Amino acid sequence: MGVLQNKIDLTVLIRVANANPNGDPLNGNRPRTTYTGQGEISDVCIKRKIRNRLQDMGEAVFVQSDDRSDDGYSSLSERASGNIIDFSSREDYADKACKKWIDVRTFGQVFAFKAKDKKENVSVGVRGPVSIHQAVSCSPIDINSMQITKSVNSEPAEGKSSDTMGTKHFVEFGLYRIKGSINVQLAEKTGFSEEDAEKLKEAFRTLFINDASSARPDGSMEVISVYWWRHDNKIGQYSAAKVHDSLKISLKEGVQVPSSIDDYEIKIETLPGLEPEVIAGI
Numbered sequence: 001m002g003v004l005q006n007k008i009d010l011t012v013l014i015r016v017a018n019a020n021p022n023g024d025p026l027n028g029n030r031p032r033t034t035y036t037g038q039g040e041i042s043d044v045c046i047k048r049k050i051r052n053r054l055q056d057m058g059e060a061v062f063v064q065s066d067d068r069s070d071d072g073y074s075s076l077s078e079r080a081s082g083n084i085i086d087f088s089s090r091e092d093y094a095d096k097a098c099k100k101w102i103d104v105r106t107f108g109q110v111f112a113f114k115a116k117d118k119k120e121n122v123s124v125g126v127r128g129p130v131s132i133h134q135a136v137s138c139s140p141i142d143i144n145s146m147q148i149t150k151s152v153n154s155e156p157a158e159g160k161s162s163d164t165m166g167t168k169h170f171v172e173f174g175l176y177r178i179k180g181s182i183n184v185q186l187a188e189k190t191g192f193s194e195e196d197a198e199k200l201k202e203a204f205r206t207l208f209i210n211d212a213s214s215a216r217p218d219g220s221m222e223v224i225s226v227y228w229w230r231h232d233n234k235i236g237q238y239s240a241a242k243v244h245d246s247l248k249i250s251l252k253e254g255v256q257v258p259s260s261i262d263d264y265e266i267k268i269e270t271l272p273g274l275e276p277e278v279i280a281g282i
Contacts, residue, residue, distance in 0.1 A: 003193055004129070007236040008182040009243040011227040012204050014041075014135065015261055016174040019220035021045075021135075023169070030143060030169045037140030039174045043132045046178060049211060050132075051103050053203035056210060062101035062109060077113040080122075090124045097126060098190045105190035106130045106200065129186035130200065133179040138249045139258050141174045168215070173259050175224075178204075179244045184234040201228060206282050223281025224261060229274055237274050246271050 014021075022041040023029035032040040048065070055061045055068060062079060064070065073079040083100055087093040098105035108128030146168045182197060204226050212218040227247055231237045246269040255263045268276065 003191060004182065004184055004187040004197055005194070005234065007184050007231040007234060008197060009229040009231075009236070009240050010178075010180045010182075010201075010204070011244060011247050012135075012178040012180075012207070013224040013227075013249075013266075014176040014178065014207075015222045015224050016137075016171050016176060017220055018170050018172065019217065020168075020170050020215040021174070021176065021221060023215065028167070028169070030145075031141070031171050033141065033143070034136065039137035039141040039171055039176060041135035041176060041178075043134045046132050046135060047103075047107055049207050050200070050203045052211065053206055053209065054102055054199060057199060057202070059102045059199065060100060061103050062097070063103055080111055080113045090122075093122060093124045094126050095191075097124070102196060102199070104128070105192045106196060107132075108190070126190060127186055129183040129190060129192045131181050131183070135176040135178040137174040137176050138264065139175070139251065142172045142257070143169055144172055145169050170215070175249070175258065175261060175264060177247075177249065179240075181240045201226060201279065205279055209282070225281060226279040227268075228277040228279065230277070231274060238271055243271065243274070245269075 016039070020029070020031050021039065022032050022045045024032045032042065034040055051061050051063060052065070052068065055064065055070065063076065064079075066074070071079065073082060080097075084093060084096050087096060093111065097109065097111065101109075103109070104126055106128050107130055108126045111122055111124040111126075113122055148166045148168055182192070182200075186192075205223060207223050208216075208221045211221070229243050236243075248265075248267045248269055250265050251258060252263055252265050258264060
């Protein structure tokens with residue numbers, strides 16, 4: 001497949017039940033919320049999950065988690081200098097990085113590392129074609145907290161109880177919406193291809209495979225559906241905002257506090273000449 005030729009807009013709907021989708025380290029690791037009470041998942045968190053899925057699919061990924069490193073490198077600078085050695089210019093460096101790592105040609109990357117066998121630092125910026133918004137819940141969420149105890153001391157201590165108090169926070173229920181777009185002009189620069197777009201779509205569809213933890217037990221987070229709008233030209237038939245807003249989500253009549261996906265009415269407003277592909281989550 002060749003370089004992407006058609007602009008793409010996308011929306012992903014996620015169900016959260018009794019899980020902490022993205023804790024806020026500045027707020028006791030409580031689930032992130034907006035000032036209006038809507039739940040929130042940062043774009044950085046979403047991109048981390050996408051990178052993990054692409055790595056699971058056998059793709060070379062530059063920004064790897066320490067516990068998922070598959071190439072023996074312990075830092076980004078080591079990975080960069082160990083893979084890109086000979087280059088003639090910043091453009092050549094960026095081209096080699098895009099060809100090597102799918103997340104670089106997808107999301108972009110700033111390289112500010114000392115190149116191997118070179119005295120000067122390399123400073124290269126790559127703008128990626130894929131932009132992801134932070135996920136926001138369709139309704140305000142309720143956050144519950146649970147007190148927990150640990151029955152074993154972490155450190156030896158005489159005369160102290162082995163019980164240590166802690167707190168777990170979780171969202172009772174939330175329907176979250178991720179919005180994103182793929183820019184063709186930037187895809188042409190990084191080499192992001194039609195095949196890469198299909199891999200990204202599959203990563204979204206299977207976003208929470210191998211993502212379970214004590215804060216997100218297996219099955220507590222689920223992709224409901226992926227909406228994939230492929231325009232018939234490079235710049236798009238409609239603005240991304242208009243495309244995203246064409247997916248209408250509202251509470252059903254009589255529902256005050258949603259507790260399941262069935263409490264929502266989900267409709268797609270018709271945009272002439274542009275129909276989304278709707279893919280069910282796994």
